[in-house]
Amino acid sequence: MGLAANVQAMFHAMAEDEVLKNTFASYAFEYFEIASYKSLCVLARRAGDAEVERVCREIIRQEEAMAAWLGDHIEQITEEYLVVQGHGIGTPAAARTEAEARV
Ligand SMILES: [Fe+2]
Numbered sequence: 001m002g003l004a005a006n007v008q009a010m011f012h013a014m015a016e017d018e019v020l021k022n023t024f025a026s027y028a029f030e031y032f033e034i035a036s037y038k039s040l041c042v043l044a045r046r047a048g049d050a051e052v053e054r055v056c057r058e059i060i061r062q063e064e065a066m067a068a069w070l071g072d073h074i075e076q077i078t079e080e081y082l083v084v085q086g087h088g089i090g091t092p093a094a095a096r097t098e099a100e101a102r103v
Helices: 003-012 018-046 050-086 090-102
Strands: none
Touching: 003 018, 018 050
16 A cells, blocks of 8 residues: 555544545555556556566556455455444454355
8 A cells, every 4th residue: 555545544544434434445545556557567568668567567466456355345344343333233253254154
């Protein structure tokens, strides 16, 4: 996660639902990074730098994996948030088990 995401996280730190907002921001920022690295691939290719393009493609795969992980866990994080805030039924572990059962 880069500086922009960290700054955004700091702005959200004061909010009661910071965990959710930071999750959403992180998810969005992963796609920002993916778009940026895709653009860098084109620039590297046009500059004739195959190694930079290769590294950028490798990073894109990592960013896509992180975005997928976040996407797969947003509902679980929300379930646990509800429990921690006292709006859920059961314990965070129970919510996790229920959320994982739905995946
Ligand atoms: Fe990232």
